[in-house]
Amino acid sequence: MIGLTILTAALSAVFSIAAPSAGSPEKASYDEAAIKPYSLPDPLLTLSGRPVRTVRRWARRRRPEILEQFTREMFGESPKLPRRTLFHVLEESSSALGSKATRRQVSISFDGEWTDSLVLLIYTPNGLDEPAPCFLGVNFWGNWTVSTDPAILKPSAARLQGYGTKQIRPDRGASQSRWPLEEIISRGYAVATFYRGDIDPDFDDGFKNGVHGVLDKGKERDAESWGTVAAWAWGLRLCLDYLEKDPDIDEGKVAVFGHSRLGKTALWAGATDRRFAMVISNCSGCSGAAISRRRIGETVDIINYKFPHWFCTNYRKYNCREWDLPFDEHELIALAAPRPVYVASASEDNWADPKGEYLSLVGASPVYALYGYEGFTSYVPPGIEQPVVAGRMGYHIRRGKHDIALYDWLRYLDFADRFLK
Ligand code: GCU
Numbered sequence: 001m002i003g004l005t006i007l008t009a010a011l012s013a014v015f016s017i018a019a020p021s022a023g024s025p026e027k028a029s030y031d032e033a034a035i036k037p038y039s040l041p042d043p044l045l046t047l048s049g050r051p052v053r054t055v056r057r058w059a060r061r062r063r064p065e066i067l068e069q070f071t072r073e074m075f076g077e078s079p080k081l082p083r084r085t086l087f088h089v090l091e092e093s094s095s096a097l098g099s100k101a102t103r104r105q106v107s108i109s110f111d112g113e114w115t116d117s118l119v120l121l122i123y124t125p126n127g128l129d130e131p132a133p134c135f136l137g138v139n140f141w142g143n144w145t146v147s148t149d150p151a152i153l154k155p156s157a158a159r160l161q162g163y164g165t166k167q168i169r170p171d172r173g174a175s176q177s178r179w180p181l182e183e184i185i186s187r188g189y190a191v192a193t194f195y196r197g198d199i200d201p202d203f204d205d206g207f208k209n210g211v212h213g214v215l216d217k218g219k220e221r222d223a224e225s226w227g228t229v230a231a232w233a234w235g236l237r238l239c240l241d242y243l244e245k246d247p248d249i250d251e252g253k254v255a256v257f258g259h260s261r262l263g264k265t266a267l268w269a270g271a272t273d274r275r276f277a278m279v280i281s282n283c284s285g286c287s288g289a290a291i292s293r294r295r296i297g298e299t300v301d302i303i304n305y306k307f308p309h310w311f312c313t314n315y316r317k318y319n320c321r322e323w324d325l326p327f328d329e330h331e332l333i334a335l336a337a338p339r340p341v342y343v344a345s346a347s348e349d350n351w352a353d354p355k356g357e358y359l360s361l362v363g364a365s366p367v368y369a370l371y372g373y374e375g376f377t378s379y380v381p382p383g384i385e386q387p388v389v390a391g392r393m394g395y396h397i398r399r400g401k402h403d404i405a406l407y408d409w410l411r412y413l414d415f416a417d418r419f420l421k
Contacts, residue, residue, distance in 0.1 A: 105119055
């Protein structure tokens with residue numbers, strides 16, 4: 001066990017009588033002083049108790065153990081990627097964004113089975129001598145919200161159905177502040193995105209809609225069956241299959257990123273697919289980058305209550321019992337090793353526990369150290385808007401609320417310049 005704080009046997013006895021919620025979730029706490037002492041599972045100790053001292057042992061033995069635990073106890077088991085994926089360019093123009101970019105809209109489906117395919121929107125910078133490194137992420141409200149570009153196809157009314165309008169009213173360009181396309185393109189990067197509803201609509205319908213409805217047909221669901229976050233991550237991997245074939249993209253330099261629930265998704269995509277060259281989590285919070293055992297802001301109990309479709313049923317065993325988890329989120333970060341990983345928080349995003357997001361990097365650092373990379377050792381996060389990079393890890397806390405803003409993007413671009421250029 002590594003010690004952020006020390007767990008005592010007595011405390012663990014006290015913890016084990018905390019009752020999981022029935023009917024309504026527990027109340028969130030924001031009180032650092034009330035955090036019970038905890039200790040994080042050691043990413044460098046095998047299940048049989050043997051220390052991991054070499055990269056080989058990490059890669060062959062310990063990493064698969066951790067991956068398996070996250071699969072079984074949290075995200076659920078995803079199907080393999082299809083053997084044959086069909087790509088169809090729906091629309092293409094080399095005069096996008098004031099002729100600075102080429103826009104492609106590609107429909108992706110597989111084995112002729114899935115007629116209801118997803119649409120990947122891609123902008124690649126014009127005039128480069130080489131294929132471009134690329135950022136790939138899911139969007140919340142449909143491709144047409146990421147820019148006012150009138151050529152972006154709008155999802156069908158059926159696809160948009162069921163979505164609230166509380167945060168952003170789905171409308172052309174409505175989430176463009178989260179997608180500074182011109183900036184990304186001018187820095188020499190491509191950017192690709194698809195709408196979450198194209199893979200799995202974000203509501204609990206017993207997994208009948210979306211890709212679950214197609215791939216799970218005729219199969220009984222069990223406690224390890226994949227949830228919606230795993231489905232979105234699977235969709236990102238499917239898109240990578242396409243990006244590998246796009247001549248304008250450098251397939252070895254695709255960074256997977258995401259904000260909030262889609263940040264949790266990016267972390268899981270990076271963990272399950274090592275083809276992603278970089279992993280970026282923006283305000284991913286509970287069940288993303290934040291340490292669950294801190295129980296600050298959103299907890300496992302709350303997330304499972306509010307979003308029963310995001311994770312597998314096994315994850316509910318840990319409602320109000322985070323100390324029983326065989327892992328913690330620092331190990332989700334460690335699954336990215338030795339690839340560059342960036343975690344970002346926002347100062348007012350207490351629901352996502354910014355400090356807990358930072359501490360995951362500290363907890364994952366021993367794995368990066370095994371590869372010879374410096375990491376984060378201080379338990380005190382850096383100040384607001386004082387980004388830090390150590391070895392292959394980056395972190396910042398932006399001033400402001402739960403969001404992905406230009407400030408965040410500029411840090412990701414700087415970070416990518418180090419590793420993907
Ligand atoms: C809710 C949820 C978070 C999630 C966020 C989002 O706030 O509780 O876990 O990250 O939505 O995706 O915006």
